[in-house]
Amino acid sequence: xxxxxxxxxxxxxxxxxxxxxxxxxxxxxxxxxxxxxxxxxxxxxxxxxxxxxxxxxxxxxxxxxxxxxxxxxxxxxxxxxxxxxxxxxxxxxxxxxxxxxxxxxxxxxxxxxxxxxxxxxxxxxxxxxxxxxxxxxxxxxxxxxxxxxxxxxxxxxxxxxxxxxxxxxxxxxxxxxxxxxxxxxxxxxxxxxxxxxxxxxxxxxxxxxxxxxxxxxxxxxxxxxxxxxxxxxxxxxxxxxxxxxxxxxxxxxxxxxxxxxxxxxxxxxxxxxxxxxxxxxxxxxxxxxxxx
Amino acid sequence: xxxxxxxxxxxxxxxxxxxxxxxxxxxxxxxxxxxxxxxxxxxxxxxxxxxxxxxxxxxxxxxxxxxxxxxxxxxxxxxxxxxxxxxxxxxxxxxxxxxxxxxxxxxxxxxxxxxxxxxxxxxxxxxxxxxxxxxxxxxxxxxxxxxxxxxxxxxxxxxxxxxxxxxxxxxxxxxxxxxxxxxxxxxxxxxxxxxxxxxxxxxxxxxxxxxxxxxxxxxxxxxxxxxxxxxxxxxxxxxxxxxxxxxxxxxxxxxxxxxxxxxxxxxxxxxxxxxxxxxxxxxxxxxxxxxxxxxxxxxxxxxxxxxxxxxxxxxxxxxxxxxxxxxxxxxxxxxxxxxxxxxxxxxxxxxxxxxxxxxxxxxxxxxxxxxxxxxxxxxxxxxxxxxxxxxxxxxxxxxxxxxxxxxxxxxxxxxxxxxxxxxxxxxxxxxxxx
Numbered sequence: 001x002x003x004x005x006x007x008x009x010x011x012x013x014x015x016x017x018x019x020x021x022x023x024x025x026x027x028x029x030x031x032x033x034x035x036x037x038x039x040x041x042x043x044x045x046x047x048x049x050x051x052x053x054x055x056x057x058x059x060x061x062x063x064x065x066x067x068x069x070x071x072x073x074x075x076x077x078x079x080x081x082x083x084x085x086x087x088x089x090x091x092x093x094x095x096x097x098x099x100x101x102x103x104x105x106x107x108x109x110x111x112x113x114x115x116x117x118x119x120x121x122x123x124x125x126x127x128x129x130x131x132x133x134x135x136x137x138x139x140x141x142x143x144x145x146x147x148x149x150x151x152x153x154x155x156x157x158x159x160x161x162x163x164x165x166x167x168x169x170x171x172x173x174x175x176x177x178x179x180x181x182x183x184x185x186x187x188x189x190x191x192x193x194x195x196x197x198x199x200x201x202x203x204x205x206x207x208x209x210x211x212x213x214x215x216x217x218x219x220x221x222x223x224x225x226x227x228x229x230x231x232x233x234x235x236x237x238x239x240x241x242x243x244x245x246x247x248x249x250x251x252x253x254x255x256x257x258x259x260x261x262x263x264x265x266x267x268x269x270x271x272x273x274x275x276x277x278x279x280x281x282x283x284x285x286x287x288x289x290x291x292x
Numbered sequence: 293x294x295x296x297x298x299x300x301x302x303x304x305x306x307x308x309x310x311x312x313x314x315x316x317x318x319x320x321x322x323x324x325x326x327x328x329x330x331x332x333x334x335x336x337x338x339x340x341x342x343x344x345x346x347x348x349x350x351x352x353x354x355x356x357x358x359x360x361x362x363x364x365x366x367x368x369x370x371x372x373x374x375x376x377x378x379x380x381x382x383x384x385x386x387x388x389x390x391x392x393x394x395x396x397x398x399x400x401x402x403x404x405x406x407x408x409x410x411x412x413x414x415x416x417x418x419x420x421x422x423x424x425x426x427x428x429x430x431x432x433x434x435x436x437x438x439x440x441x442x443x444x445x446x447x448x449x450x451x452x453x454x455x456x457x458x459x460x461x462x463x464x465x466x467x468x469x470x471x472x473x474x475x476x477x478x479x480x481x482x483x484x485x486x487x488x489x490x491x492x493x494x495x496x497x498x499x500x501x502x503x504x505x506x507x508x509x510x511x512x513x514x515x516x517x518x519x520x521x522x523x524x525x526x527x528x529x530x531x532x533x534x535x536x537x538x539x540x541x542x543x544x545x546x547x548x549x550x551x552x553x554x555x556x557x558x559x560x561x562x563x564x565x566x567x568x569x570x571x572x573x574x575x576x577x578x579x580x581x582x583x584x585x586x587x588x589x590x591x592x593x594x595x596x597x598x599x600x601x602x603x604x605x606x607x608x609x610x611x612x613x614x615x616x617x618x619x620x621x622x623x624x625x626x627x628x629x630x631x632x633x634x635x636x637x638x639x640x641x642x643x644x645x646x647x648x649x650x651x652x653x654x655x656x657x658x659x660x661x662x663x664x665x666x667x668x669x670x671x672x673x674x675x676x677x678x679x680x681x682x683x684x685x686x687x688x689x690x691x692x693x694x695x696x697x698x699x700x701x702x703x704x705x706x707x708x709x710x711x712x713x714x715x716x717x718x719x720x721x722x723x724x725x726x
Contacts, residue, residue, distance in 0.1 A: 011623045011650045017633075020640060024632045 077114040299418040302331035329356040340396040359401035378446040434689035443589040449712030459692030466592035468721035491665040500579030513545040515580035520552040525586030600655030617720030624655030
């Protein structure tokens with residue numbers, strides 16, 4: 001992640017804040033506030049969900065329908081209800097004539113049925129009341145689930161973007177690995193002749209050395225010493241700030257992580273700047289040297 | 293020239309923003325002119341309980357006239373009236389009743405001002421929103437200057453303050469944002485005004501290592517200085533910092549300095565030291581990597597200025613126009629509005645030494661240019677001299693508009709103060725001002 005370019009005499013806070021926001025966008029995609037998520041859930045739900053049958057204003061809808069139709073009142077029906085009256089004399093006469101009425105039909109059955117119906121109505125009213133409370137909870141739950149799903153949808157989208165970014169980085173790394181393998185296969189063909197040229201001298205020296213003193217014999221090998229000196233010189237040259245042509249091209253060799261034979265160019269440290277750091281290599285930005 | 297500074301509370305141990313501001317102004321202007329203080333006997337800004345004896349007293353060499361508060365604040369009544377004035381249509385009488393219940397109502401103080409209006413050349417009132425300023429400005433007429441210390445809250449939408457802003461001789465603003473807000477609310481562009489702000493008694497040298505040793509602080513830390521209160525944005529600060537620590541398990545510690553009226557999360561990387569004396573406070577700021585200022589409402593953050601004076605960068609709440617404006621104008625602080633911005637800005641300052649240093653250098657320069665005491669004193673003296681010159685020239689003065697009649701005051705035609713506030717321009721003022 002590139003840091004800000006700071007000049008003590010000319011810091012521009014607004015510019016830095018723009019860079020910070022750009023960096024946030026790069027990292028996480030678009031940032032949503034809680035209000036924006038609510039808005040997205042209410043308006044653009046279909047973008048994130050299969051919206052069939054799911055409403056984003058469920059709770060409001062529920063409350064509206066609930067308030068519009070209050071439950072009808074129930075009635076009470078007892079055995080005296082049919083003969084009741086607010087006038088006592090009328091009530092008394094009806095009671096007096098009840099046996100005569102029973103000669104025409106049986107009112108007890110009617111009274112029983114209506115009484116039972118009233119009781120059933122009460123039971124259902126209670127059940128519906130309880131159901132209403134549960135419904136409110138369910139609607140609230142579904143509403144929250146819709147919101148949460150929206151939030152998760154956004155997160156999934158962001159994660160997808162990150163996965164895409166990581167997979168392209170992985171592709172790049174794989175290509176780089178293949179290229180490095182190519183270097184490994186390629187180097188011996190150029191290095192071997194030189195090694196071969198040195199081998200006789202090295203071999204003769206080792207033959208001259210007494211057995212059991214191999215270490216001192218190896219230390220005395222002129223070929224090995226020469227190679228060490230050469231490596232040191234190259235190392236210094238690499239640090240001196242003069243980049244090799246490969247490093248200038250931003251080559252894989254400049255990553256400096258692979259040793260091929262004893263004198264690989266890839267061993268040399270690079271001064272090619274921040275772009276040489278593996279973490280900063282953009283997938284499309286890395287270029288392979290043509291000779292690989 | 294004889295000057296009276298009128299403020300709601302005053303004392304060496306009273307450290308509220310406007311009160312400390314007033315004391316600093318008294319002690320600095322006192323070097324150039326004769327200054328008295330007129331205030332109440334209250335210490336607690338919530339209850340306005342009379343705790344100090346009435347009568348004259350000398351504080352740091354300056355005479356302070358104290359007057360008793362008529363009654364303590366009735367919190368429930370004040371809340372009810374606030375709701376009426378801020379949230380509902382109301383009348384001017386409702387606003388006056390709200391002001392009365394807000395306090396500190398001291399008729400003795402107002403009587404003293406009226407009786408001594410000829411004794412002083414000018415009266416410098418602090419905090420427009422309190423009883424003493426509203427009635428005091430009316431009592432002394434064209435000799436009143438006002439340091440509004442206005443924040444972006446509903447009180448600025450209360451209509452009775454309009455005549456006060458238009459009727460004073462001059463206004464000493466704390467920030468360009470405050471000036472823009474008051475100009476829009478009261479249409480008082482023609483009243484002389486200057487953005488002054490306030491300096492601070494920042495020591496010439498600090499000892500950050502002494503602070504680290506004394507409080508056993510190791511490594512990098514961000515410091516918050518002030519009352520630890522949800523109203524100061526501390527709840528959000530804790531929430532953001534806890535998330536930041538989850539994402540960055542090693543690194544910055546948050547050091548809190550000040551009285552806590554909010555539960556502080558238990559975490560080894562959140563350290564609370566309570567109220568510290570000035571030396572420890574300044575050493576803490578000097579030792580910190582940055583100062584965090586999470587407040588939503590500030591007319592001027594003295595702590596931010598102190599951090600800049602000590603060359604420390606500031607991370608401020610970008611939803612506070614004043615803080616955001618100061619960060620941008622000074623180029624000495626970053627700001628945040630979301631957690632992502634908080635985390636990224638905090639990381640940028642704490643991990644990028646060059647950026648932190650550059651911001652700190654800019655902060656120090658900004659403080660010296662605009663908030664060093666010689667600059668502040670000169671702005672006050674220039675204004676007072678200009679007003680005296682007007683007096684000598686016999687310029688016609690307007691005074692404060694009278695209140696409307698009995699019936700007009702009781703007409704419920706005023707919109708909620710909240711609606712008035714929403715209509716005022718928002719955002720930092722980026723062109724001009726300090």
